[in-house]
Amino acid sequence: MSRIKILSEHLANQIAAGEVIERPASVVKELLENAIDAGAGQVQIEVEGSGTKLIRVVDDGTGMGPDDALLCLERHATSKLTEAPGSAGSRLDAIKSLGFRGEAIPSIASVARMTITTRSANEVLGTRVEVRYGRLLKVHETGCNRGTVLEVRDLFGNLPARKKFLKSSRTELFHIEEIIKNYALAHYRIGITYSHNGSRVLACSAGSDSLKDRVRTLYAGNRDESLIVVGDPEKMWTPAEGINVCGFLLSPDNSFGATARLKLFVNNRAVKDRMMAHAVREGLSGFLMKGRSAAGVIFVTVPYETVDVNVHPTKQEIRFLQPNRVHEQISAAVRKGMAAYQQDAQRFIFGSKKRRPDAGPGQAVPGIPLQAGQTKRLPRTNSGPAPAAGAEIPATGEGPAPFSPASFFSQVGEGKRATAGEPLPSYGEAPADAAALPGIEALEPIGQFMDLYLLCEARRAGETFLVVIDQHAAHERILFEKLKAQFASREITSQKLLFPKLLELNPEYRETLAANREELQRLGLYIEEFGGASSVVKAVPAVLSHLDPEEIVNGILLDFVTPDCSGGGRRRGDATRLDDILSSMACRAAVKAGQGLEKLEIQELLKLMQESSAFTHCPHGRPVVRLFSAADIKKWFHRT
């Protein structure tokens, strides 16, 4: 007698359920997928207890005839995967539906009490099937709406060990909600409601929602978060059109902090994929704060045959045929979205003839979170009233003045770079005709608070805002963008030292110097060996030329040898390392916190912000600008 026996169907189903149905949320996922695959326009989800007591999913999809209502309980019974006539096998390589294994219903039925009430359009009467832990109890005709009602009670009632491993009710409900949100995002035209113990938790209406509405409802808690638009998310893409990336990301300093999540979808299927998450992060590099992750929703469509969704029983893991191409496209799309977001923010702050229609007052401003309902002390200003719009702004005085940040603001301006050999700093250099600065009249400086925050008044469509700018963060971003552009075009502008500086370097730095001479020159640092432990510094990056050459060299070399501290021990990529070096150069060169600025200098900084390709966040992801609407400020003082 052979020792090997074929498992009973019941046991096989239970084993399959172990993989497919891990927790109540897995049931919700499978039933929702089935409803969506059945073409439902409206899906209603009701949960009782932590999901083990009852999960009911009601849909208005195609429903099933009496035969299918029974057949769906059989393992590997699916209407979704057909063997192509004449082909050797099934079309597993091009799966379009969410389901394809024919495993979910029998798996759930083997570990719960299940009732299926269903009717297809062809039938007058529907079918009701009752199953108890895998055993068919009853089948009978019943009057019901077209579509399917699937009820799952006493989940894992026959598997006490499995039930014991479930987490707290709160955790299980959290997972259920996450699953529902994922599908409500991926299928934003479908109406989805979710209630728990009879109370409504989520309600998304059918048809009327745009993806943006859905993101706001489900993801930003209906708050007026400003969103970075990636690609064209309002267009429905089909995989036949090739690789496409779209979605909405929350501003890097969104108010959700570390709890905000990044949701990823491939061909409308919610997935977990490190490569994709990495690509989004890379697209946002230079904007994300350390420890913060990207948050929002990204949809990627790829031709069906270039992705394998059959990697794991839960179908959340996928494999791309060309992961590098997908990575590239994602980061490029995110970078482009961020650039557009910067332009929108710039237009809003500095004014432009062409304003986005939805950037009106009272709405979230792209790039600048509106501080609603916050009570803050009105800052003291240390300067007189702002000059009237368009008025001549007087120069700061004649002759050499104390070292002024305006001088190094102007160093980064085109055509105002200090020429090699010229001693620095240059003193009291007046900025270009301030009255002629385009758009600045819309943003009138009031003064400086704590020698750190620039206070300005902005007018937009009859509304007034108080604009608060972190001078260091703002200048840091401007310099960072400038340095990046200079580096990309050839090399960073350097400043020859009038008196070359002799330095003693430690062996590690000497080694780094020898190994990276070319890259250091591209960074604007010209340094040569002078025999023994000595090196001579001949030129330094122009933006840093007001600093001590020894400080500059040590700073840059330190950045070269420092291992990554942001990636949890992972090595930094070349791009990230360069960004780190450039951002610390920008940080050292930028106007400091605690540095008093004259109104002219504030004007100059605002002008540079206006001209910079990005300005909303410093390279470390801290916000640069905050807006307080006059309406909010009035509310603080109970003036309505």
Ligand SMILES: Nc1ncnc2c1ncn2[C@@H]1O[C@H](COP(=O)(O)OP(=O)(O)OP(=O)(O)O)[C@@H](O)[C@H]1O
């Ligand atoms: N809500 C529903 N409306 C209409 N038909 C349904 C519904 N739920 C299930 N079915 C039918 O029952 C079949 C079996 O469903 P089941 O979820 O077990 O497998 P599947 O969806 O085909 O694949 P997978 O196991 O990957 O989910 C489906 O192929 C479908 O024909």
Ligand SMILES: [Mg+2]
């Ligand atoms: Mg299914």
